[in-house]
Amino acid sequence: xxxxxxxxxxxxxxxxxxxxxxxxRGVIAGSVKDGDELxxxxxxxxxxxxxxxxxxxxxxxLEDEGLIVSHSGAKSNMALTQEKIKKIRQEVxxxxxxNAVRTLKQMGVTKEEAFALISEYWD
Amino acid sequence: xxxxxxxxxxxxxxxxxxxxxxxxRGVIAGSVKDGDELxxxxxxxxxxxxxxxxxxxxxxxLEDEGLIVSHSGAKSNMALTQEKIKKIRQEVxxxxxxNAVRTLKQMGVTKEEAFALISEYWD
DNA sequence: AAAAGTGTATTAGTTGACTAATACGGTTTA
DNA sequence: TAAACCGTATTAGTCAACTAATACACTTTT
Numbered sequence: 001x002x003x004x005x006x007x008x009x010x011x012x013x014x015x016x017x018x019x020x021x022x023x024x025r026g027v028i029a030g031s032v033k034d035g036d037e038l039x040x041x042x043x044x045x046x047x048x049x050x051x052x053x054x055x056x057x058x059x060x061x062l063e064d065e066g067l068i069v070s071h072s073g074a075k076s077n078m079a080l081t082q083e084k085i086k087k088i089r090q091e092v093x094x095x096x097x098x099n100a101v102r103t104l105k106q107m108g109v110t111k112e113e114a115f116a117l118i119s120e121y122w123d
Numbered sequence: 124x125x126x127x128x129x130x131x132x133x134x135x136x137x138x139x140x141x142x143x144x145x146x147x148r149g150v151i152a153g154s155v156k157d158g159d160e161l162x163x164x165x166x167x168x169x170x171x172x173x174x175x176x177x178x179x180x181x182x183x184x185l186e187d188e189g190l191i192v193s194h195s196g197a198k199s200n201m202a203l204t205q206e207k208i209k210k211i212r213q214e215v216x217x218x219x220x221x222n223a224v225r226t227l228k229q230m231g232v233t234k235e236e237a238f239a240l241i242s243e244y245w246d
Numbered sequence: 247a248a249a250a251g252t253g254t255a256t257t258a259g260t261t262g263a264c265t266a267a268t269a270c271g272g273t274t275t276a
Numbered sequence: 277t278a279a280a281c282c283g284t285a286t287t288a289g290t291c292a293a294c295t296a297a298t299a300c301a302c303t304t305t306t
Contacts, residue, residue: 006229010222013135014293022229029231040252051295056254072253073302093230093240099133100223101244106129106145107216108152111245115238117216121224122234137263163282174265179284195283196272 001037002026002078004047015050019058021092027067027080028089034080038068124160125149125201127170138173142181144215150190150203151212157203161191 007022009015026032038044041059045052059076062068067084070076104114130145132138149155161167164182168175182199185191190207193199227237 008225012137012140016293017135025226025229029229031231041254042252053296054294057293059253070253071303074252074304076253093232096223096226096230097240097244100219100227101241102131103148103219104223105245106148106152107219108154109216111241114241114245117220118224118234118237118241121220122228122237139263164284165282176266177264180263182283193283194273197274197282199283 001039002032004039004044007048009048015048016054016057016061019044019048019055020061023058023062024067024088024092027078027085028093032078032080034078036078038076038078040075124162125155127162127167130171132171138171139177139180139184142167142171142178143184146181146185147190147211147215150201150208151216155201155203157201159201161199161201163198 002023003026004022007018010018023032023038038059039047041052041055045055048055059068059070063070063076067079067088068076069079101114104117109117125146126149127145130141133141146155146161161182162170164175164178168178171178182191182193186193186199190202190211191199192202224237227240232240
């Protein structure tokens with residue numbers, strides 16, 4: 001079962017995108033694998049304190065991307081291949097790294113200072 | 124005059140927050156200094172292709188924080204002190220670094236891999 | 247077989263972000 | 277002084293995000 005233990009709500013970004021990204025980052029990390037069972041819409045919405053429709057929107061988008069398979073009445077499961085995983089990594093990790101570098105550079109941080117910052121906040 | 128040349132619109136985050144953060148990051152970088160003139164609401168809104176009210180909202184929030192002084196009919200200027208700058212750094216750089224580290228760790232990236240990624244995307 | 251849980255769908259409503267148009271009075275500039 | 281620009285404000289409206297309540301048919305479990 002996919003875990004949402006370390007899920008942190010940031011505001012300013014739509015919740016359904018945060019849920020979607022949480023799962024994709026889990027795929028990149030390897031903690032979310034092919035065939036893994038997803039928490040039900042109702043269960044996850046209760047856990048996160050959001051509306052079931054919000055969770056449904058995340059799941060629906062993942063299904064449209066072919067990353068999730070769900071049969072009416074049954075559980076929903078991850079449907080991953082190596083190519084899909086590679087694509088997700090290219091998409092999410094690329095965007096995250098680029099974004100981090102861009103904001104750091106925008107604040108006048110040098111590459112060395114960036115390393116120091118990463119180290120500082122890593123633990 | 125504060126520059127918005129390297130301003131990039133990310134979706135998923137409100138534009139007025141992006142504008143506000145762009146200025147705060149400029150303050151941290153030192154490219155935005157005390158007394159610096161801000162582009163007028165109308166000018167910036169035309170430049171970014173957004174509504175004047177959206178820019179006004181960003182400026183209003185900055186003014187409420189005491190970072191901007193604006194007199195009706197006249198230009199708006201930055202009002203910075205060393206303490207304010209230090210506070211902004213603590214606030215924005217802290218959040219950005221923490222956020223970057225959190226998402227990277229969530230993807231199973233090690234500290235060494237993070238350094239490699241930062242290096243890769245730095246140029 | 248019955249109960250519980252599941253995915254899916256619909257309808258209605260609220261809130262916030264953003265657009266659009268316009269107005270007023272002050273300041274700057276030519 | 278007159279034109280141009282400025283900050284400020286108001287009103288109305290759209291659209292997306294999210295909530296709320298409910299319903300239906302299917303699957304799993306007991």
